[in-house]
Amino acid sequence: MEGMSKMIDSFAPIACLGTLLLLANRGYAAQKVTHEIVEISFETSGNSCGGPCADYKVTTRNDGNVTYQGRSNVKQTGIKNISVPRANFDLLARKINEIGFFNLRDRYDGVEVDGAAMSITDLPTRIVTVLDKAGAKKTIVDYWGTPKRLYELEQLINKLTTASVLAGTPSDADDDLPYYDAFPMHQTVKFRGVISKVSIFPSATEFSSTMEHHGGSPNTAKWKSAYMFFLPKNVMEFELQTKPWIDLSQFDAWIVDATGKLTKAWVTGEHMFVVNKIQRVRRSSNFVPSK
Numbered sequence: 001m002e003g004m005s006k007m008i009d010s011f012a013p014i015a016c017l018g019t020l021l022l023l024a025n026r027g028y029a030a031q032k033v034t035h036e037i038v039e040i041s042f043e044t045s046g047n048s049c050g051g052p053c054a055d056y057k058v059t060t061r062n063d064g065n066v067t068y069q070g071r072s073n074v075k076q077t078g079i080k081n082i083s084v085p086r087a088n089f090d091l092l093a094r095k096i097n098e099i100g101f102f103n104l105r106d107r108y109d110g111v112e113v114d115g116a117a118m119s120i121t122d123l124p125t126r127i128v129t130v131l132d133k134a135g136a137k138k139t140i141v142d143y144w145g146t147p148k149r150l151y152e153l154e155q156l157i158n159k160l161t162t163a164s165v166l167a168g169t170p171s172d173a174d175d176d177l178p179y180y181d182a183f184p185m186h187q188t189v190k191f192r193g194v195i196s197k198v199s200i201f202p203s204a205t206e207f208s209s210t211m212e213h214h215g216g217s218p219n220t221a222k223w224k225s226a227y228m229f230f231l232p233k234n235v236m237e238f239e240l241q242t243k244p245w246i247d248l249s250q251f252d253a254w255i256v257d258a259t260g261k262l263t264k265a266w267v268t269g270e271h272m273f274v275v276n277k278i279q280r281v282r283r284s285s286n287f288v289p290s291k
Contacts, residue, residue: 075168
């Protein structure tokens with residue numbers, strides 16, 4: 001009996017762990033609530049945008065009725081009421097529950113790289129609002145850095161309500177450009193983006209060095225050329241660095257698959273994409289790099 005008692009005692013921690021795991025799983029299941037969605041709306045706001053960004057709102061209901069309101073910088077302005085198949089709404093409702101929409105943050109306005117929050121100005125704001133049958137309402141403001149699953153929901157709303165056609169903002173041409181969730185540092189990653197040649201002003205350190213070398217003449221610090229790697233759907237860019245034998249000029253204005261590592265420049269501290277392999281995908285006919 002003494003041996004049996006010791007055996008029971010030895011299994012006691014395992015039994016407790018199993019109980020804790022069971023309770024944890026039950027807690028997770030309890031948190032995963034399925035909402036009966038009755039209304040979904042998506043809108044863009046160009047108030048903070050530095051250019052002619054589309055400004056419109058679309059609302060779709062569980063009966064298949066859609067109300068589109070084009071406000072400015074869109075193909076069709078004014079209010080338009082249309083009907084779409086009920087299956088379109090059901091697909092959106094399923095997506096909302098799958099991504100745990102009601103558990104997401106209320107606002108996204110930055111991207112984290114290497115533990116540091118990055119910010120950007122003059123982007124349009126996107127707003128998604130969902131109402132369920134019980135009266136629960138959730139609004140998410142997406143300025144920049146939204147999770148991929150929310151980005152996909154926004155695109156799906158625009159597509160299934162025909163808002164992208166009415167607003168004149170179809171994204172079919174860029175379907176081969178991914179949206180990225182994470183930007184791990186010092187790890188081999190593969191990104192699909194656009195390479196573009198730009199002119200940049202020397203960094204503060206480079207400027208100071210130039211001043212000392214040329215006797216302090218401000219006219220000697222000139223703009224220099226550099227190649228940038230753009231992720232259009234993420235609205236992010238990194239200065240590009242490659243091996244000496246890679247001629248970046250042959251990739252200018254091309255969508256490419258680039259393999260390398262994200263790192264920081266030793267002098268400036270800016271994030272760089274150090275690439276060792278580049279493969280062309282197609283010409284980027286409609287991409288305009290930022291200045």
